[in-house]
Amino acid sequence: MHKTEVSIWFFNGVMLTVYGLMIGGYGVYELISGHTPPVVLAHLHAPLWWGGGLLALGLFYCVKFMPGREN
Amino acid sequence: MNVSPGALAVSRAPHALTLFFMTTMPDHMAHLAPLDVAIIAVYFAMVIYIGFYLKQRSSTGEEFFLAGREMTAWIAGLSFISANMGSLELMGWAAAAYQYGILATHWYWIGAIPAMLFLGLVMMPFYYVSKTHSVPGYLKLRFGESSRLLAAVSFAVMTVLMSGINMYAMALVMKVVLGWNIHFSIWVSSLTVAVYVALGGLRSAIFNEVLQFVLIWAGALLVPILGLTETGGWSGMVARIHHNFPGQDLTHLWRGLGSFSSNPMGVHWTGIVFGLGFVIAFGYWTTDFLVVQRVLSAKNLRAAQMAPIIGAGFKMMVPIIVILPGLLGLAVLPHLLPETLAAHVAGSYSYNAVLPLMLVRYCGPGLLGLGITALIAGFMSGMAGNVSAFSAVWTYDIYRAQIRKDAADRYYVAMGRWSTILGVLVSIGAAYLVMQFASIMDYVQALFSFFIAPLFGTVILGMLWKRATSAGGFWGLLAGTVVSVGLYLWVHFNPAALAEVALSVHAKTMAENLYRALWAWIACVLVTVVVSLFTTPKPESELNGLVYGATVIPHQEPMVLYKNHWFWAGIVIVIFFVLNLMFW
Numbered sequence: 001m002h003k004t005e006v007s008i009w010f011f012n013g014v015m016l017t018v019y020g021l022m023i024g025g026y027g028v029y030e031l032i033s034g035h036t037p038p039v040v041l042a043h044l045h046a047p048l049w050w051g052g053g054l055l056a057l058g059l060f061y062c063v064k065f066m067p068g069r070e071n
Numbered sequence: 072m073n074v075s076p077g078a079l080a081v082s083r084a085p086h087a088l089t090l091f092f093m094t095t096m097p098d099h100m101a102h103l104a105p106l107d108v109a110i111i112a113v114y115f116a117m118v119i120y121i122g123f124y125l126k127q128r129s130s131t132g133e134e135f136f137l138a139g140r141e142m143t144a145w146i147a148g149l150s151f152i153s154a155n156m157g158s159l160e161l162m163g164w165a166a167a168a169y170q171y172g173i174l175a176t177h178w179y180w181i182g183a184i185p186a187m188l189f190l191g192l193v194m195m196p197f198y199y200v201s202k203t204h205s206v207p208g209y210l211k212l213r214f215g216e217s218s219r220l221l222a223a224v225s226f227a228v229m230t231v232l233m234s235g236i237n238m239y240a241m242a243l244v245m246k247v248v249l250g251w252n253i254h255f256s257i258w259v260s261s262l263t264v265a266v267y268v269a270l271g272g273l274r275s276a277i278f279n280e281v282l283q284f285v286l287i288w289a290g291a292l293l294v295p296i297l298g299l300t301e302t303g304g305w306s307g308m309v310a311r312i313h314h315n316f317p318g319q320d321l322t323h324l325w326r327g328l329g330s331f332s333s334n335p336m337g338v339h340w341t342g343i344v345f346g347l348g349f350v351i352a353f354g355y356w357t358t359d360f361l362v363v364q365r366v367l368s369a370k371n372l373r374a375a376q377m378a379p380i381i382g383a384g385f386k387m388m389v390p391i392i393v394i395l396p397g398l399l400g401l402a403v404l405p406h407l408l409p410e411t412l413a414a415h416v417a418g419s420y421s422y423n424a425v426l427p428l429m430l431v432r433y434c435g436p437g438l439l440g441l442g443i444t445a446l447i448a449g450f451m452s453g454m455a456g457n458v459s460a461f462s463a464v465w466t467y468d469i470y471r472a473q474i475r476k477d478a479a480d481r482y483y484v485a486m487g488r489w490s491t492i493l494g495v496l497v498s499i500g501a502a503y504l505v506m507q508f509a510s511i512m513d514y515v516q517a518l519f520s521f522f523i524a525p526l527f528g529t530v531i532l533g534m535l536w537k538r539a540t541s542a543g544g545f546w547g548l549l550a551g552t553v554v555s556v557g558l559y560l561w562v563h564f565n566p567a568a569l570a571e572v573a574l575s576v577h578a579k580t581m582a583e584n585l586y587r588a589l590w591a592w593i594a595c596v597l598v599t600v601v602v603s604l605f606t607t608p609k610p611e612s613e614l615n616g617l618v619y620g621a622t623v624i625p626h627q628e629p630m631v632l633y634k635n636h637w638f639w640a641g642i643v644i645v646i647f648f649v650l651n652l653m654f655w
Contacts (some may be wrong), residue, residue, distance in 0.1 A: 007125070008146060008278045012285050015117055019110060019289065023437040026106055030435075037435030041297050047437050050293055 006067050013061025018056045024051025075601030077403040099250035100424070107440025114286065114444045115263055118279050125275045126336045127630070130220025135272035136204055136485045138368035142274075147374060148381030151365040152389075153280035156287060156449055161393050162244065163424035168397025169407060171335045172312075172321025173654060174328075175397065176390045184383050184647045190377035194357050196624050197534050198367060199375045200616045205460075206360040207468040207531070207614040213533040214544030221548060221637045222466035225522050226360060227461055231494050234457040235501025241450040242502070247443065257502055264454045265495040269488045273368060273463070276455040280365075280560045283448035284385075290445025292391040294426075297433040308403055311402035314417045322403060324654045328520045330577070342385045345583025350592040354527035373627055376636045383643050387650065390637070393426075403432070410636025449502070455598035458494040465490045521559070525551025526590040528595030535619045536603075537611060548641035549594025558587045568642070602639030 015040030029035075036042040103111075129135045142150070167175040203209045207226065211219035233531045242256035267275045302308040309322050319335065327334035328343060356362060356379075369375035400407065405553050407422050420428060430442040466487045471478075529548045532539045562583055572590070573582035614621035632638050 011278065013116070013118065014283055015113070015282060016285070016289065018442060022106060022110060022113075025439065026437040033140060038436045040432050041301060042435065043333050044300070046293060046297060048436065050438060054289060055142055063492070 007065040009061050010065040010067060013058045013063075013065060017062055020051050020053070020055025020058050022051070024055050027051050035061050040054070043069030087461060090355070099246070100427055100437060103249060103440060103443070104436035106436045106445065109439065110440035111444050111447065114448065115259075117282065118267050118415045119263060121282070122270040125271030128483060129270070129272040129274055130289055130481070132480045132483050132487070134205075134274065135487050136183045137271070137364075138274035138277055140368055140524055142277060142368040142374070142378075144377035144381055146277060146371060146376035147369045149367055150277040150280040150368075150589075151378055151382040152219045153284035153287075153361055153452045154276075154361055154365055156284070156389070156452060160453070161287075161291070161449055162423065162426045164393045165397040165400070166421075166423040168394040169422045169425045171408075172319070172401070173319075173324055173394065174334060174336050174338075175653070176324060176342050179390050179394070180647060183356060183386050184643065185348060186352040186641060187379045187383040187386065189353060190357045190363075191376045191383075191636060192640055194530075194534060195366060195376045195379065195618070196372060197617060198363065199369070199372050200622060200624065202616075203367075203560050204467045205464050206358055206363055207464055208616070209530070210533070210544070211468070211472070213614075213648075214539075215541040215578065218529065218541070218545045218548060219468055221278065221470065221545070222522075222526060223464050223472075226325040227464050227469060228276060228363070229522070230457050230461045230464075231497045232501050234454055234461075234494070234498040236505055237450065237453060237457075238498055239502035239505045241446075243447070244427070247424070248431075253506075255350060257499060260451060261495050261502075264451050264458065267493050268455050268459050268462070269491040270367060272484075272491075273364065273459050276459040277365060277474065278530045279366060279455060280452045283452040285363070286441075287445045288392065290441040290443075291396075291616050292430045293438060293636065294433055294442070295395040295399065297389055298396065298403065298429065302399065302402050304440060308402045312398065315401060315405035316610065322398070322654075324651060325431045326655060331573075331575040331579075331582065332577040333505025336575060336581045338582045338585065339573075339578075342573065342582050342585035342589075346589040350524045350588045351528060353531070353583065354523040354588070354592070358526045358530045359523065359648070360464060361456045364460050366458075372625055373636065376570065377639065380534045380636055380639050380643060384639075384646075386645060387643070388487075396426055396429045400429055401598050402417065404428060454495075454498070458491050458498070461494040462487045462491045466508075482606045515537040521552050521555040523592070524555060524591040525595035526561050528592045529599060532596060532603075533618065537618050537621055538608050539604040540600060540602055541607045542606040543599040543601075546613050547597075550598035551591045551639070553610060555587055555591035556585075556591060556595040562587075568627045 015063055024047065027045055027050075030037075031045055036045075072435060079174060130140070131139075133139055164175055164507055165177065167178075174612065198206075198209060201212055201357075203211055203212060205223075207219045207223035210222050238257055239253075239326065240259055242253045242262070245251040245256045246253050256393075266278060271278070273654065299305065312321055321335065328338065328340035331337050331339050366375050366378045369378050369513050383442050384549075407428075408416060408419050412419075412421075427446075430439065434442050452629050470486055470490075471483060475482075528551055529544050532547070533544055558572050562572055569578055569580075570576045572578075573586045575582070578586075611621050616622050
């Protein structure tokens with residue numbers, strides 16, 4: 001029986017981290033530039049905190065399920 | 072078959088998959104920013120990479136078709152419900168929530184949870200111990216070759232047809248929402264699925280389904296959060312709904328089900344409990360190979376039993392991202408029209424557009440890309456489920472059983488890879504067929520419902536009753552299917568017959584689906600029992616691993632409480648009752 005070297009949870013972590021950086025980064029830009037898109041509740045800056053949440057979750061999974069690390 | 076109880080039940084309702092065909096929506100709803108496109112591109116790169124990464128781990132039949140039977144309970148459980156979460160399922164049920172209110176939640180709770188727990192606690196030992204590769208394979212072991220062939224051929228044909236229909240409908244959604252070219256959407260998404268499933272088999276499909284499950288939540292959860300923020304929480308949302316739709320009860324699950332005429336669905340609680348909660352839900356969640364295949368990949372019996380229970384826990388939460396956006400739509404977008412009206416009012420939107428509209432309402436660059444990626448992921452997980460299940464049934468239950476019986480294992484793996492590609496190509500062909508003849512969709516979906524209910528009757532009797540014979544199983548399955556088809560045709564050509572099938576002159580289309588399934592199941596069970604009593608059963612020695620009372624379940628070491636599947640099933644069922652009481 002094979003053992004999967006890279007856990008699916010690590011892949012999940014990578015994806016969430018990348019998305020967190022992209023969306024959170026745009027949220028930071030939105031906040032600094034004052035340019036907000038024409039959507040409802042734009043003043044809540046959802047990309048900033050949603051992106052931050054994705055990033056935090058993604059980093060947790062990346063570290064926890066890093067290849068070669070005992071889980 | 073990527074047709075859940077929900078899709079089965081809506082198959083002839085106005086918001087079925089045909090919903091996207093008759094619209095005069097404006098050119099398209101939204102434009103993607105470069106950031107959105109980049110997010111979608113990252114997703115495609117990731118799923119293809121996973122396919123290539125897992126190719127080396129799919130060299131034997133056990134690895135390719137059953138992921139080596141080494142998935143943990145969590146992975147098998149998330150894959151189990153992800154394969155069912157097609158994007159049309161998500162959009163269709165958000166639309167149903169807009170049309171019928173919170174009643175749509177029944178298809179996620181009573182229409183799923185008891186059945187999933189039953190699969191884990193009662194049925195999984197037989198599937199798992201019998202070491203079958205598929206549900207038709209179980210029928211072969213229990214009832215013989217004719218039952219297997221009937222189930223396998225119907226499953227294989229319908230699966231690829233349904234996959235094609237979903238593909239076309241999804242491409243049309245992308246055209247309506249984003250203005251994308253239909254051919255581009257069909258070919259890019261389906262070839263991506265073909266690449267990663269053909270390379271990595273079920274393991275690749277499962278890994279991607281888990282990825283897609285996380286993505287669906289990441290992309291869709293923001294809508295209810297922001298929606299509830301806008302409306303002032305649940306009570307604020309309910310107040311707005313009452314204001315927008317005075318006199319209608321759209322926020323109670325059971326209160327209006329005392330009669331067919333006191334709820335917007337035109338159903339009665341008996342139909343919901345027995346038709347949906349028992350026959351349709353148990354039929355889909357315990358015998359549809361698309362979902363059962365995921366659980367068969369579990370690494371041991373304990374994981375196989377825990378997987379549906381974990382799936383049930385998450386399934387209970389899916390209404391947050393599906394039903395709640397529909398209800399929020401009633402609060403903040405009260406002017407959406409039925410499909411037939413929207414088709415005649417330029418610039419209007421129908422119920423069916425509620426989920427994309429809510430997405431566009433709250434999500435700017437980046438978040439919109441994530442939401443669209445969630446929809447694409449939903450479509451691809453459903454399609455991967457279809458083609459991987461098709462590949463296994465074709466290879467093991469049709470090709471090996473009927474055409475070439477004694478080839479080497481690697482030969483069947485190669486056949487599995489080629490049949491995956493073939494399945495995708497046939498699906499694409501079906502998509503183009505539907506493009507030409509849209510009405511085919513309704514008939515194909517109805518066809519699915521013909522098989523699910525009787526199949527459940529056959530399988531459950533086979534598992535629980537030693538006296539059930541091969542002839543009983545075959546004729547029962549055939550009789551149930553014939554009854555289902557007959558009732559469908561009766562109502563189709565004489566709509567007044569609905570009152571007879573659903574037992575009320577106030578019944579609506581939805582009720583017909585529920586009662587038709589119930590009658591088909593009863594017919595199947597009756598015929599199976601009667602024929603079995605007049606024919607010779609298999610000796611008990613041949614039923615080990617297949618039937619309750621004749622099977623030695625492998626001994627399982629005692630487990631601490633928090634790892635015991637009965638404990639977690641108890642937790643899930645308590646939460647299930649609490650939720651139903653909360654929203655009574």
